[in-house]
Amino acid sequence: MTLTQLEIFSRVAELRGFTLAANRLGISQSAVSHAMKSLEQELGVELLRRHTARVELSDIGEQLLLRARAMLGLADTLRQEAADARGMKRGTLRIGSFGPTSSVTLLPGILEAYRQTHPGIEVHIEEGPDRQVIQWLEERRIDIGFVVLPQERFDTFPLIEDRMVALLPAGHPLATRAQVSLKDLCDDPFVLTEAGSSELVWRLFSAARLSPNIRYRCSQLLSTLDVVSRGDAVSLVAEGSLPADTAARYVKRPLSPAVRRQVGLAVLDRRQASPATLAFIESAIRRHHP
Known part of the structure; x- marks a missing residue:
């Protein structure tokens, strides 16, 4: 089992299709099919149910997807910690944002300051309803999300009220x-x-x-x-x-x-957060609580 196989599996599960996953990853559809077949053979279970127009996760596939995303997240944290030792010149940060409060009011200013200090970090932004951001955090599809507080299941950082x-x-x-x-x-x-x-x-x-x-x-x-x-x-x-x-x-x-309503940032576990994520939190707090 390789991290590449797990990444392909995660993309196929997210996009519900081999072709879409191949396009997103920049590889051939046959490479996606081969990786999924090899992973299923190694694990001895069916992860995906193939249909004409789409694929669906099996029950065990749904269960293992959470593990796969956790492993990918930890691997990304390892890479970013190594990058941090080199000055954090490279890395990826996945942010979940909801509504105008975070997408229009909060995020642009925080990102501007963040990019000035960490220009090599590639930032991906997912936008959706507030409940969707919560789900993305739980599924480890994002590293950090803007949320309405309180959220006791996460480590949170208040920003505005x-x-x-x-x-x-x-x-x-x-x-x-x-x-x-x-x-x-x-x-x-x-x-x-x-x-x-x-x-x-x-x-x-x-x-x-x-x-x-x-x-x-x-x-x-x-x-x-x-x-x-x-x-x-x-x-x-x-x-x-x-x-x-x-x-x-x-x-x-x-x-x-x-x-009153309080909005802040949330991560699944601060102890496992990547250096890029922690740096974003620091930029957000510095901007709104100088």
């Missing part, structure tokens, strides 16, 4: 109030933004034993803002995710009682 606000169409009756309650937001059609802190929104309503009238679900915040500005629905979002130049299109009001 903002508040949750209600978004209302201009002219809405609630817009005249200084504050809005969760119950107030249950009387109108509701639009849920699934790219940002959707899990936090669900927890808030659930804890209050309330059910918003969800009429729309948007994968991006800008789509949510369009729905609200047209007067079709109300919403609940983090204030830090809102763009600075569109406030005239809607009205934002703080919640009563107030709800």
Whole structure:
């Protein structure tokens, strides 16, 4: 068994296909097929179920994929620790980011400082909903992720705190109030933004034993803002995710009682984090907690 076989296996599992994995890795499809056949023969189990248009993981394949990713992560840490001894001139960092708060507000500034001190580190950024970032961390598909805190299953590093606000169409009756309650937001059609802190929104309503009238679900915040500005629905979002130049299109009001949201970085295990990952954490903390 080789690390190359495990890397190919991980890519095939991620992309659900030999051709896509071959294209991503820059090798031939026959090389991918040969590596998977050799790995299965060595282990004596079927890792993949081949279909006409795709491949699926077997039950044991799902189990071994987590082990394979753990081994690949440790191997990458070894390489980066060796690179660190040489001045960390090379390496790879995989970052998970969600919504405008991390992708637009936090990440660009941190990356700018990081690249100045570590220009040789290749950075890969995966973007998805907050719950997706959590899953990527657990599966070791990323080295570090932006998350809404707290997250007790990870080692975390707080960066910023903002508040949750209600978004209302201009002219809405609630817009005249200084504050809005969760119950107030249950009387109108509701639009849920699934790219940002959707899990936090669900927890808030659930804890209050309330059910918003969800009429729309948007994968991006800008789509949510369009729905609200047209007067079709109300919403609940983090204030830090809102763009600075569109406030005239809607009205934002703080919640009563107030709800704070904390955003930070998370790693699966700080003790096993690579030097490139630790350096990114250091850059983020230095920028937001000078």
